[in-house]
Amino acid sequence: MATLHRGFSASSILLLLLLVLVSSSSASPVHEILKKNALPPGIFPDTAKNYTLFSEGRILIKLDAPCNVQFDDLFQYGRVIWGKLEYGRISEISGIWFKQMITWIPITGIVAPANHDFVVLLFTLISKKYPAKNFKEIPSCRADESLPISEV
Template sequence: MAVLSPFSLLLLLFFIFSTSSASTIYEILTENGLPQGLLPDAVKEYSLSPNGEFVVEFSKPCYVFFTDLFYYEKRITGKLEYGRISNLSGIQVKKFFIWSSVEGIVATDDRTLDFTVGFLTEKHRFSEFAEIPTCRSKPGTSCRGAESLLISEA
């Protein structure tokens, strides 16, 4: 088994990153068979390792409403593979007044996305995430934010 020198390893990593035509995280998502609108417009920076592990930093935590209300923490992490994000942390969805963590997303052949929340999977239309959504500081007057679960009301 051949062992790569540090110089060869750096050249290999440079080649891997330079062969990708993507320059933004949104382009990387579409190159990997996922819609760009999975992430809101507040991305400050991101890193993607050769094995697909990623970190996305937002300028602030925020809310986005698709058919459900989603909450993005200031930092999300996961592993990106073609058509799938696994080991996801930092995104929550509100269903029936309960916030639950989204653990994975898989693109299916019928142009839907399967969102895994615990042992449950929910389908969303691929087209729902076609456009990059606007990051909102508050969920709106009719919705309560994730932080409200931590504060008891008198």
């Protein structure tokens, strides 16, 4: 077997590269179904690993534990998130909040318009645009027990 510089064999370098590629792919089935429906994978954190898809597009997403993610605003994810999955959007969401000043506001929908550089988050009476680049990478969740995460 050929030996490369400093005693590494070609097969050991190939194995190392394969391990790096496998470990860098952090997309779970949840993030894959988001991509298939034209939604950025980073709208859900890394702890969102499993989902169940029901009739008429209802989706149940389970996280390992409730947690928080800092985008432009602080977001809170419950352990269980419900919504209706459609191409380019999730509507009727429960289980996600964002902090506005001193209050937590529930997110009711997420829309990713085709060919746009933004993602729209819907709330009860308002909507807010965020740069799509904020949601391209899958964010890491952090627990913060000082925040009032409700279980839905």
